[in-house]
Amino acid sequence: MISETQRRNKFAKKIQEISTDKFVEIERFVFSLETNLIISDEVSSFAGAWKNIDDELFLDLTENLLLRRKL
Numbered sequence: 001m002i003s004e005t006q007r008r009n010k011f012a013k014k015i016q017e018i019s020t021d022k023f024v025e026i027e028r029f030v031f032s033l034e035t036n037l038i039i040s041d042e043v044s045s046f047a048g049a050w051k052n053i054d055d056e057l058f059l060d061l062t063e064n065l066l067l068r069r070k071l
Contacts (some may be wrong), residue, residue: 002010043061050058061068 015023018026
């Protein structure tokens with residue numbers, strides 16, 4: 001089994017050998033992965049935010065959601 005360090009080193013060597021245009025593609029892809037992780041973390045930070053909401057208030061919010069969006 002190959003270690004993570006070995007995998008990273010092998011991948012780094014491959015990146016060094018590719019053409020500039022392919023490198024730019026990889027760079028963009030990695031940037032998009034990082035951006036998606038940041039966004040995912042931001043969204044996840046709201047997890048459980050409504051866990052203690054009053055049942056009656058929750059029902060009012062959900063039942064009237066479409067009406068509220070039209071306003």
